[in-house]
Amino acid sequence: MERSRAPLSVAILGTGAMGRYWAYRLRAVHPWVIGTVPPPYEIFDGHTKVVLVPRYYPWHESPPAAPDVVLLAVKWRQLQTAANWIRRHAADSILVSLMNGMGQEEALRPLDHAILLCGTTTAAATRDDREAHTIRVQSHGLTFVPAIPEHEGVQALATLSQAHRWAWAWVSTADILQRRWVKLLQNSVINPLTALADCPNGEVIRHPIWRLATPLLTEGMQVAARQHVPLPDDLFPSIVTLAENTAANLSSMLQDVRAGEITEIEAINGYLVRTADAAQIPVPTHRAIVHLIHGLEPQVTS
Numbered sequence: 427m428e429r430s431r432a433p434l435s436v437a438i439l440g441t442g443a444m445g446r447y448w449a450y451r452l453r454a455v456h457p458w459v460i461g462t463v464p465p466p467y468e469i470f471d472g473h474t475k476v477v478l479v480p481r482y483y484p485w486h487e488s489p490p491a492a493p494d495v496v497l498l499a500v501k502w503r504q505l506q507t508a509a510n511w512i513r514r515h516a517a518d519s520i521l522v523s524l525m526n527g528m529g530q531e532e533a534l535r536p537l538d539h540a541i542l543l544c545g546t547t548t549a550a551a552t553r554d555d556r557e558a559h560t561i562r563v564q565s566h567g568l569t570f571v572p573a574i575p576e577h578e579g580v581q582a583l584a585t586l587s588q589a590h591r592w593a594w595a596w597v598s599t600a601d602i603l604q605r606r607w608v609k610l611l612q613n614s615v616i617n618p619l620t621a622l623a624d625c626p627n628g629e630v631i632r633h634p635i636w637r638l639a640t641p642l643l644t645e646g647m648q649v650a651a652r653q654h655v656p657l658p659d660d661l662f663p664s665i666v667t668l669a670e671n672t673a674a675n676l677s678s679m680l681q682d683v684r685a686g687e688i689t690e691i692e693a694i695n696g697y698l699v700r701t702a703d704a705a706q707i708p709v710p711t712h713r714a715i716v717h718l719i720h721g722l723e724p725q726v727t728s
């Protein structure tokens with residue numbers, strides 16, 4: 427397929443809250459958005475309201491050219507749809523995944539001719555319950571992406587991110603691995619516990635269910651240790667701080683449960699259980715949590 431002539435074209439896969447957030451954050455480079463919800467999108471960022479009308483292509487429609495960069499901002503349940511789109515329209519593009527959880531590499535393995543940069547972000551946005559096209563920016567946070575200085579395209583993307591102040595930090599692969607594990611362990615505690623207690627992040631630390639936080643973290647840290655991932659000493663207080671800093675937020679898992687959708691549990695606690703099983707490490711609390719969250723999801727009948 428003919429490549430786009432723009433200096434660096436970006437396609438954002440996903441039109442949920444995070445897809446729209448990235449369309450807003452990267453608006454200076456006019457990214458296309460691919461998904462199911464057509465623009466206009468209303469973005470509330472503090473007291474500022476922006477109406478965004480990016481170029482939009484539904485999943486089934488072909489874009490005019492292959493994008494140079496694909497930013498994966500889909501939910502896990504749409505990863506297969508995204509992978510199919512990439513296979514058809516962006517087989518050689520640079521893929522940047524900022525999805526929660528782990529296991530993207532395995533899920534996207536058939537596309538191993540593309541460069542996959544798995545990063546992590548603390549940017550957060552939520553969909554407005556009343557207005558389907560509206561999102562609220564909760565935090566611009568910081569985004570960490572693995573730097574590959576020897577790759578020309580990745581280098582061009584890094585330069586672009588700096589020029590437009592996206593707050594993307596380009597760090598070593600070892601650094602990113604540690605950051606992804608920290609995020610995984612944080613999400614493995616806050617997300618399912620808020621979903622089970624049906625409360626915002628700030629309330630869960632005072633809820634009786636928070637007693638499960640310590641066993642969840644202890645088991646998760648054992649799995650990380652077996653993977654030789656060094657972790658900071660202050661992980662438990664950092665999780666409490668994260669919950670406090672995002673106090674009014676409904677975690678992404680709670681949002682999914684309330685919307686009656688399949689959650690990301692398999693990419694978070696489920697990933698920990700599978701990794702632990704392979705290393706024969708007992709993780710009974712994570713196993714129970716995965717089971718309980720599946721009980722809150724819609725039951726798929728075949």
Ligand code: KPL
Pocket residue numbers: 526550613616617627668672675676677678679
């Ligand atoms: O990443 C999050 C999520 O909801 O997925 C946190 C940090 C817990 C914020 O809600």
